[in-house]
Amino acid sequence: MANKRSLGARTLLYPAPVLVVGTYDADDNPDMMTVAWGGVCCSKPPCVAVSIRAGRLSHANIMLHQAFTVNLPAVDHVAEADFVGTVSGRDVDKFAATGLTAVRAEHVHAPYVAEFPVVLECKVVHIAELGAHTMFVGEVLDTKVDEEALGPDGKVDIDGVGFLAYITGEESYRALGPSVGGAFSVGKRFKTD
């Protein structure tokens, strides 16, 4: 068994997702920013959390409208996803700069990214001030997926899309690799009954 080295209080959790959060400002100008601190947090009702620093335009926008979208970029938009996480919507029209298209969501007052294959429309149901970041929990009111991202079984074609993962510390985006086991299946060999 390996010896462990203490690295102190860190956020070394792999992988993180690459979530592009869509919001409207007070004048209904669309903005988007990329966050890696987030994920699913409840199955019923379906909820996702995204954490955003106070001071960010997205933070103010979500506080104002109590709504956001979560857009999952595919590998062909890794540069766009990176860019929109590094500049402020106060300085740059990120949709214009990247050529991406803002579409008004159907169920919440927020824009989604037309070119990204998976979109979650979320209304805020819980806010937690944790320190540098505010965590916004959104209930997912609808999920929209590109027709061409769906397989013949109606499920998302994970390999066909090419989703991204964010790797803390390495500061890189990675592709997803092959399956290494079925959930609720590969562990059955430990069952005794």
Next chain:
Amino acid sequence: MANKRSLGARTLLYPAPVLVVGTYDADDNPDMMTVAWGGVCCSKPPCVAVSIRAGRLSHANIMLHQAFTVNLPAVDHVAEADFVGTVSGRDVDKFAATGLTAVRAEHVHAPYVAEFPVVLECKVVHIAELGAHTMFVGEVLDTKVDEEALGPDGKVDIDGVGFLAYITGEESYRALGPSVGGAFSVGKRFKTD
């Protein structure tokens, strides 16, 4: 631009992490369970969230001790990680069943998994009842990493370890693939100044 199909309110967010949560029960018996609903939620103080259904032993244990560990399994323990997510610690001693080793954490009252390469020791700082799941936010008090999982630069050797991702809907564990771009770097081509 592709047409989008509405799939209703779903938790289709890729990838999710594979987090093995370590806790003690009222008699200090160690337990662990695997959750995919979780992730980082604050940088300073470093915090992670894990969501667990009410009724689970881990839920009761965290409520009791206000502490847990998050353990990241590598691919060589995918079967163990799957198993401990499918049975209850009320019925099975999961450490005995898998042969994994519980070690008392240094900073919180919870056990960690000696054989897993990355461990976060967490004390609860926020609890949100969201519906089927309770979200526990833990402040990371220490991070422990196997010496052999660290590269010569002191960073975690992502490829050497082989971390797991959970894919909702597909219900599979996947390996991480190659880097497809550097964060805060690959998007620079959109900058105009």
